[in-house]
Amino acid sequence: MGVFLTKTKIINDWVDYNGHMNVAYYILIFDQHGSEVLLTNFNMGEESAKTTKKSTMVVESNIAYKQEVKEGDEVDINLIHCDHDKKRILYKLEMVHSEKKFVAATYETLSLYVDLGERKVAEFESEKLKIMNDFIEKNRSNFNSDNLKFYDKLKK
Numbered sequence: 001m002g003v004f005l006t007k008t009k010i011i012n013d014w015v016d017y018n019g020h021m022n023v024a025y026y027i028l029i030f031d032q033h034g035s036e037v038l039l040t041n042f043n044m045g046e047e048s049a050k051t052t053k054k055s056t057m058v059v060e061s062n063i064a065y066k067q068e069v070k071e072g073d074e075v076d077i078n079l080i081h082c083d084h085d086k087k088r089i090l091y092k093l094e095m096v097h098s099e100k101k102f103v104a105a106t107y108e109t110l111s112l113y114v115d116l117g118e119r120k121v122a123e124f125e126s127e128k129l130k131i132m133n134d135f136i137e138k139n140r141s142n143f144n145s146d147n148l149k150f151y152d153k154l155k156k
Contacts (some may be wrong), residue, residue, distance in 0.1 A: 001142045002078030002094060005037040010073045020068035026095070027063065030107040034077040034093040042089075042131050049116060054125075056089060056111040062149045064106045067097075074098035080106070081143045084132055085154045086123045087113050092148065110150040 014025035039045040039056060049055035069075060074097075081092040092108040115122040124132070136143075145151065 002080040003139050003142050005077045005079055006033045007076050008033045010069050010071050012071050015071045020070050026105050030093050053116040057114050058109055058111045060110045060150055062108045066103050066105055069104045081145055082136055085156055087121050088154055090150055090154055108149055110153055
């Protein structure tokens with residue numbers, strides 16, 4: 001089911017000589033249209049990096065390509081799992097063809113929370129923990145924890 005984050009349209013610049021979206025642009029879409037939306041909702045996106053010098057950095061990711069998308073296709077980016085510990089956030093996104101409703105790809109990411117001034121891993125502040133916990137609790141019924149690659153890396 002998932003939680004809808006955003007929608008985007010596949011443009012010509014993202015299409016390769018095979019006539020479908022090149023693998024590099026799946027990461028771009030997941031990062032800019034999925035991760036950044038989610039992290040901004042948690043006050044950990046670009047604005048946080050600039051003003052508080054705190055942000056997240058990806059340490060592991062896994063992408064699965066399920067079905068091709070082509071120029072002109074619109075895709076929805078949905079959050080299908082989210083969890084965290086004191087220093088890490090784990091989430092999984094899916095890219096769904098907006099019209100035909102098939103899953104084109106999934107992207108699982110494990111990121112560390114980082115103090116950019118010191119370039120060291122930091123613990124989430126209590127207000128960010130509350131934002132994440134409230135969001136997770138509100139959306140838990142929409143999440144699916146099947147086939148997570150990095151769940152055991154959370155220190156709960």
